[in-house]
Amino acid sequence: MRNIPVADVEDLDRAVLAIGTDYPHQHVLALHEHRRAQVLYAATGVMRVETAEGAWTVPTARAVLIPPRTPHRVTMTGVSTRSLYIEPAAAPWFPPRCRVVDVSALLRALLLDAVDMEPRYPEHGRDATAVSLILHELRNLTPLPLDVPLPSDPGLRRLCEAFLRAPDIHDPPGRWATALSVSERTLGRLFHRETGMSFKRWRQRACIVHSLQQMAAGVPVTRLAATLGYDNPAAFTAAFKKVLGRPPTAFTTAGRLGPDA
Template sequence: MRNVPLAETDGLDRAVLAIGTDYPPDHLLPFHRHRRAQFLYAATGVMQVETEDGAWSVPTHRAVLIPPTTSHQVTMVGVSTRSLYIEPGAVPWFPRDCRVVDVSALLRELVLDAVDMDPRYPEHGRDATVIQLILHEIRNLTPLPLDVPLPADEGLRRLCDAFLLAPDIHDPPARWAAALHVSERTLGRLFRAGTGLSFTQWRRRACVLHSLRHLAAGAPVTRVAATLGYENPAAFTAAFGSVVGRPPTAYGAVAVARADDDGDVRS
């Protein structure tokens, strides 16, 4: 199915509904929730998924697993998605929190194929077998560290939200502590309790994940590093690798284009 609202098909008696959707540039899907679990795959572009608990960056050819009834919003930057909406009873093993995952070449092709199926595919036969293989592959996906956890404390959450809009690797903890009227030591305890990370770790991860959309849009590493406040591209590359495990060039427009050449997204 293509560009079909989920509400029109949600009641179908099938474990998995596959829908491909093309979004306009810089589109925002405001907070909403689905009865079904969702496998949200970025066929093109970069997505930013937000919930009460955190923010997840989803580069091209990766996906995010969104548990049933989880309230979330999605910012789309040049995105075409392929979504699987899955009956909760079919995936009792589905994670309880959002999770960005790497997508194998096999799963990618299976998902693209599922979008072209009749939504009322026979419950036995070739299409049903494809769906079962998709669920098997999803269960064994590798999680990626592409999330920024967000604290429940209202004051700290406001500062975190503002930082995510314009991150700066040198934003000092003293400024945050002063804004909250606490000591830097107390700020450190608040970050640990609310995010599981130190202030420095959280700041670095937020900067790195913010860079993904700019890299995917074709911005050079030098410019991205300078925008985030890094002294030089090497320092940014080292930070990026420590968070993501791969260099920033792996997420740039050229790398994405090469991946598309290896297996074009079917229109």
């Protein structure tokens, strides 16, 4: 199935529905939720998924797992998606919180094939076997640290959201502490309690995650490094590899589809 709303087919009596959708550049899906669990795969482009708990950036050839009944908003940068909508009973192992994952070559091929299956595929046969293999592969995906958790504390959340709009790797914790009228030590404790991360680690991850969308939009690494406050492109690349284990090129050239995919 391609370019149809999931609401039109959500009640079909099949464990997995597969839909391919092409979105206009910088398209935004307003806050919504699904009854089924969703595997949202970026065949091209980069997505940003936001919930009350945080934000997840999904580069090309990766996917995000979205639990059932999770209100979320999605910003698309040059995106074509392949989505799986899974009956909750068919995936009791599905994570309770959004998660960005690497996608194996096998699962990628299955995702691309699934969108061309009949919506009410026979319960026994080739397509049903493919669906069983998809569910098996989904259980063994490698998580990627591409989430930026957001605090529930209103004052700290405002600061975090402002930072995400204009990240700076050298933004000092003292500025945040002053804005909240607390000491830097108190800020550190608050940050860890609210996000599960230290201020420094959260700041670094936020900068690197932000860079993925900018690179997808064609911003050169040299300009991006300067905008984020890194001393030079090499320093940015080193930080990128420290967070994600691979250089920026691994996230800008992988998994691009041809016109017939």
